[in-house]
Amino acid sequence: MTEMGRRERKKAATRQSLADAALRLFTERGYDEVGVREIADAADVSVTTLFKHFPDGKEALVFDQDVDREAALVAAVRERPAGQSVPEALHRMLLGEHSRRVHTDPRFDDFLRLVDTTPALREYARRMWLRHEHALAAAIADDAGLATDDPGCRALAHFALEAPVLVRGSRDPDTALDRVFDLLGNGWSGTRAG
Amino acid sequence: MTEMGRRERKKAATRQSLADAALRLFTERGYDEVGVREIADAADVSVTTLFKHFPDGKEALVFDQDVDREAALVAAVRERPAGQSVPEALHRMLLGEHSRRVHTDPRFDDFLRLVDTTPALREYARRMWLRHEHALAAAIADDAGLATDDPGCRALAHFALEAPVLVRGSRDPDTALDRVFDLLGNGWSGTRAG
DNA sequence: CTCAGAAAGTTTAGCTGTTACGCTTTTTTA
């Protein structure tokens, strides 16, 4: 299906080699203890080449596989079962994403630990994740029949995307996520009266 | 009241001189077009000294006056009138803060424009602002009789603090802020049925 | 087939933010 000439294949190989070297060195010795020159050396390419492949800089080396999560977010809103609210739909989808990933890739643990323990990477991950805010807000607005730039929709999208970041590090992340989406769904007043 | 020896007075003067030079040069030519060496020169100080005064780096030069906003946030929750909800109290307090500042300092306009147009400064401002999350969450939890690290309280604190950042750039920021706090107070379901 | 050009890569050299180090001067204080 994916027709790749020799050129693109080599390019992908180089990129992969860089990402692999970076992840290995970072997990071995820590993000701040590994320089970009050293990564380039380990992948046997020049520093300039490294930056041609990862123009967003050192942090981007860690997030090589940025798959189609935006589509999944929008779909969660659009194709939710009848009677399910938007916050509920997003809540379920985020829970699913999380548990699926953990039990799939073997070295995904190292990846998560690395990101969690490195402030620069946490920030970067958040920025990447929040890029989808616009698309998600648009989907919500469309669904609710409101203007595309409606502030309420933007807020819901933003808060829903921040939820996973916010609960990371909790003793019980799943329950914490429940609480956050309870707040978004029913409001502060709704969460107390029970 | 404030007993300052010659030493501390000179230190404060140097710091002020640096912040002034930085703000002037930044507004004149743009944040990215002014180097840190140039700022030190303009303030007639060595680069080393500049970083002794602002160890957090170039961005910190812009936010010299980081006054007691944390206390104000906590007070807004603790000393709110009877019958007023926590989101309402925070909403009012944030509205007040905003309008007061705009009509007070003359060069505050330049400051805001600079921050708004410079990604690095936006990020930095957000981080500074969100440092108060912990204190605010604790105040909310205490008020509601919940555990200090309750996820719902953390979420409310976090979202309330992000609200002003979120509505910046809207056509009508005050109304947008209303919508955001409506979401936090009544939830997504509550905002539609009305 | 072939050859011109696109694309990947290299070298070199440099800029910017930031820090370490060792030294001088000023202010405080014992």
Place this chain on the structure above:
DNA sequence: TAAAAAAGCGTAACAGCTAAACTTTCTGAG
């Protein structure tokens, strides 16, 4: 008044990142 403390200085260096000019490798149209 001597010594400790603190502010500042200059140099040098490191890390992330970029530009420029040049070489190699692949692709594709004639």
